[in-house]
Amino acid sequence: MKKMLSTLCVVATMAFGAVAAYAQNSGGTLSFLVQPEPPTLASYVSTSGPIGLVMPKVYEGLFDYANDGSMVPILAESYDMSADGKTVTFKLRKGVKWHDGKPFTSADVQFTIMEVLKKVHPRGPNSFREVEEILTPDAHTAVFKLKKPAPYMMRSFSAYESPIVPKHLLEGQDVKAAPLANKPVGTGPFKFVEWKKGQYIRLDKNENYWQEGLPYLDRIVGRFIPDASTRTAAMENGEVLYAAYNAIPNIDAVRLKDRDDIDVTTKGYSMINPMALIEFNTKEGAFVDPAIRRAISTAIDRRFMIDTIFFGYGKPATSALSSNFSATNLHAAMPNYPEKGDKDAANAILDKAGFKKDANGVRMKAVLDIIPYGEDWRRAGEYLKQAMGDIGIELELRYEDVPTWLKRVYHNYDFEMNVNYFYQLPDPVLGVHRHYGTDQIRKGTHFVNSSRYSNPKLDALLDSGAGEPDAAKRTAKYKEIQQILAEDMPVVNLFELEFLVVYNTKLKGVYDSAMGAYGSFREGYLD
Amino acid sequence: MAEFWTRYRRNRAAVLGLGILFTILFMAATAHLFYPEDPFRLVGRPLSGPFENGFLLGSDSLGRDVASGIVHGAKTSLLIGLIATLVSIFIGIFFGAFAGYFGGRVDDLLMRITEIFQTIPSFIFAILLVAIMKPSIFSIVIAIAVVSWPGVARLVRGEFLSLKNREFVQACHTIGMSDLRVMLREILPNCLSPIIVIGSLMVATAILIESGLAFLGLGDPNIMSWGFQIGAGRTMLRSAWWVCTFPGIAILITVLAINLIGEGLNDALNPRLKERQ
Numbered sequence: 001m002k003k004m005l006s007t008l009c010v011v012a013t014m015a016f017g018a019v020a021a022y023a024q025n026s027g028g029t030l031s032f033l034v035q036p037e038p039p040t041l042a043s044y045v046s047t048s049g050p051i052g053l054v055m056p057k058v059y060e061g062l063f064d065y066a067n068d069g070s071m072v073p074i075l076a077e078s079y080d081m082s083a084d085g086k087t088v089t090f091k092l093r094k095g096v097k098w099h100d101g102k103p104f105t106s107a108d109v110q111f112t113i114m115e116v117l118k119k120v121h122p123r124g125p126n127s128f129r130e131v132e133e134i135l136t137p138d139a140h141t142a143v144f145k146l147k148k149p150a151p152y153m154m155r156s157f158s159a160y161e162s163p164i165v166p167k168h169l170l171e172g173q174d175v176k177a178a179p180l181a182n183k184p185v186g187t188g189p190f191k192f193v194e195w196k197k198g199q200y201i202r203l204d205k206n207e208n209y210w211q212e213g214l215p216y217l218d219r220i221v222g223r224f225i226p227d228a229s230t231r232t233a234a235m236e237n238g239e240v241l242y243a244a245y246n247a248i249p250n251i252d253a254v255r256l257k258d259r260d261d262i263d264v265t266t267k268g269y270s271m272i273n274p275m276a277l278i279e280f281n282t283k284e285g286a287f288v289d290p291a292i293r294r295a296i297s298t299a300i301d302r303r304f305m306i307d308t309i310f311f312g313y314g315k316p317a318t319s320a321l322s323s324n325f326s327a328t329n330l331h332a333a334m335p336n337y338p339e340k341g342d343k344d345a346a347n348a349i350l351d352k353a354g355f356k357k358d359a360n361g362v363r364m365k366a367v368l369d370i371i372p373y374g375e376d377w378r379r380a381g382e383y384l385k386q387a388m389g390d391i392g393i394e395l396e397l398r399y400e401d402v403p404t405w406l407k408r409v410y411h412n413y414d415f416e417m418n419v420n421y422f423y424q425l426p427d428p429v430l431g432v433h434r435h436y437g438t439d440q441i442r443k444g445t446h447f448v449n450s451s452r453y454s455n456p457k458l459d460a461l462l463d464s465g466a467g468e469p470d471a472a473k474r475t476a477k478y479k480e481i482q483q484i485l486a487e488d489m490p491v492v493n494l495f496e497l498e499f500l501v502v503y504n505t506k507l508k509g510v511y512d513s514a515m516g517a518y519g520s521f522r523e524g525y526l527d
Numbered sequence: 528m529a530e531f532w533t534r535y536r537r538n539r540a541a542v543l544g545l546g547i548l549f550t551i552l553f554m555a556a557t558a559h560l561f562y563p564e565d566p567f568r569l570v571g572r573p574l575s576g577p578f579e580n581g582f583l584l585g586s587d588s589l590g591r592d593v594a595s596g597i598v599h600g601a602k603t604s605l606l607i608g609l610i611a612t613l614v615s616i617f618i619g620i621f622f623g624a625f626a627g628y629f630g631g632r633v634d635d636l637l638m639r640i641t642e643i644f645q646t647i648p649s650f651i652f653a654i655l656l657v658a659i660m661k662p663s664i665f666s667i668v669i670a671i672a673v674v675s676w677p678g679v680a681r682l683v684r685g686e687f688l689s690l691k692n693r694e695f696v697q698a699c700h701t702i703g704m705s706d707l708r709v710m711l712r713e714i715l716p717n718c719l720s721p722i723i724v725i726g727s728l729m730v731a732t733a734i735l736i737e738s739g740l741a742f743l744g745l746g747d748p749n750i751m752s753w754g755f756q757i758g759a760g761r762t763m764l765r766s767a768w769w770v771c772t773f774p775g776i777a778i779l780i781t782v783l784a785i786n787l788i789g790e791g792l793n794d795a796l797n798p799r800l801k802e803r804q
Contacts (some may be wrong), residue, residue, distance in 0.1 A: 229761065229762060229764065229765075251588075251762060252762070252765075304569075308589055308590065309588070370748075375744075375758075375759065375762055378748065378759070379588060379589055379759070381748070382589060383569065383589055385749075386565075386567060386568060389565075396749055397748035397749050398661070399662065399744070400661055404661070
């Protein structure tokens with residue numbers, strides 16, 4: 001019976017799907033929340049979240065990724081990988097034009113990867129590190145020559161991760177300072193029109209979009225509303241139709257979900273894989289001894305943090321890698337990650353390591369920096385302060401503005417313990433290696449190895465694990481990597497964040513991309 | 528003193544204000560007896576309503592006791608209010624006294640400086656200062672003092688201007704008293720009553736500024752205060768009203784009490800002013 005029902009469901013979905021395919025209405029304006037306001041629109045220089053919400057509508061990548069992980073051809077029509085994995089040939093789409101009318105060619109791809117993403121993008125140097133050169137035998141063919149096979153590279157061609165930018169507007173300029181940053185010209189379904197600081201960004205339909213009939217929407221407006229309760233109100237009265245990355249606080253999302261016209265999903269984040277964590281300064285300060293870091297990880301009640309601060313949306317971390325990597329058999333659960341926290345065990349670790357409690361029960365004092373991305377993180381900091389107090393680590397909280405905090409952690413290394421979250425992305429090479437590799441100690445670059453953890457043995461494993469073509473061998477290598485990291489813990493993972501998308505059911509067609517809110521919305525329409 | 532109290536007592540509301548303030552002071556002083564635990568301590572089920580799960584006024588999103596936060600926060604609010612006021616009165620007296628007493632260029636210079644501070648909207652200026660110095664109890668006190676002293680300076684200058692030509696001051700000059708002594712020992716005591724009145728009102732303003740800063744997330748993250756409680760609870764106002772309602776009421780009552788006291792002090796210290804009105 002059950003089976004029959006589910007078969008029926010599938011048939012019904014197919015039928016409705018087919019109906020829906022004919023029912024897309026053209027036209028209309030989509031207002032959605034962009035929170036906070038982006039610092040610039042240069043998505044080829046910064047991976048900052050709000051930029052990701054806006055720019056993939058303007059710039060495109062070679063591919064998009066569907067929810068099931070499959071690649072959707074966008075600027076590339078297809079690719080072909082040689083048997084040794086060291087040559088990847090992309091067939092590029094013909095007839096694509098930049099918003100200023102110039103044709104898109106393989107030279108743009110070559111320039112973007114070699115001169116822009118490999119040089120100034122935070123993650124590009126890692127994603128494309130094996131790319132030695134890109135040949136352009138004709139205007140619509142790009143041949144990537146790799147030093148070593150890099151299968152993970154194929155997961156990083158989305159518009160958010162690797163936007164293809166116009167060569168003719170950047171060549172010969174300082175890429176970081178070029179005016180393109182705030183006057184973007186892309187190939188995407190929407191054209192940049194204006195950015196009213198403090199209010200909104202407006203994108204209009206690209207009438208000459210390469211795919212006939214797309215996009216459906218006439219206009220997309222990204223609204224900046226600094227106050228959380230005002231954002232919720234805007235969602236409730238239909239002023240905005242879409243809000244991702246917790247622009248609507250979980251507590252409100254839980255309430256709004258009960259309404260007929262508003263729904264909530266955790267889909268659209270599988271390429272992002274966000275992980276809440278604590279970075280430690282392993283070179284100076286209170287946490288140089290790995291035993292303390294293990295004790296801290298052992299003491300934290302991850303379940304409590306998820307349930308009280310994030311309203312149940314999240315999964316306790318069990319290792320340096322997210323459990324989402326189980327799909328590729330890379331994840332392995334490790335010790336020192338108890339779900340509910342074990343303060344006795346943590347105290348025992350510290351006692352054994354020789355950190356004595358004084359008369360007030362204090363073993364050591366330190367400052368905890370908190371990612372300045374909103375109230376939830378402050379609550380997390382307040383929780384940690386209490387939890388650490390119980391094992392004799394007296395913390396003082398420090399909460400600064402974004403630039404000061406970034407500078408403190410990633411420029412000056414002037415911190416001891418920092419609550420943060422990182423995107424682990426679709427492959428550990430893209431999102432996880434940057435925490436731990438010695439080559440990722442890059443002073444002044446954000447969201448890399450700020451712990452300054454350096455372990456030659458781990459470096460070798462990371463290096464060989466990255467390009468390992470044999471799945472079983474790769475699993476074994478990553479298991480060893482996770483064992484080393486569970487022992488040394490330069491970073492303590494807290495929990496896998498489950499971000500929410502809160503949306504008005506009127507908006508359809510934007511939920512199929514694994515990029516979620518960082519997608520192009522080219523098939524979005526209003527019902 | 529007896530006479531002062533008689534006059535003060537005539538204003539019933541002021542007596543009530545004093546009563547409330549003493550209650551709050553008592554509450555702050557005995558916070559550790561009633562709630563010996565750190566107010567940040569996660570003591571029970573998160574988001575319990577008032578009278579639920581043993582919470583008098585409910586608990587917040589992490590399970591911290593709202594009532595404990597209020598009694599401990601009272602100490603912070605009053606202390607910040609008091610210290611910030613003292614600091615700003617000190618700065619204000621310094622500027623006002625010199626400007627009023629010496630007049631001329633000194634007056635011009637000091638008053639121009641005062642005006643620079645007066646032209647900047649005070650709350651925004653306070654936000655700026657705290658943001659630059661990064662939030663801590665020290666930076667908050669400094670910020671509040673820096674934005675509130677110009678009023679005092681103006682007042683003190685006016686008093687000094689009117690007092691410096693009186694006979695008793697001239698008498699002091701003739702017997703060869705130094706300027707500093709005349710200012711501190713003779714003129715200043717004579718203009719204390721308006722300073723006390725303005726000071727009492729400034730305590731209330733200081734508490735409001737501190738709460739406002741904490742509400743915006745610029746409070747000291749390590750110290751419990753009413754503004755912090757409201758700021759932490761505001762996102763859930765619709766599902767857990769008690770988290771920010773009770774600290775809000777605490778601020779309201781305290782500021783009201785201090786304002787009533789200020790009125791009463793004004794009546795008691797400047798009786799003629801009152802009769803004229």
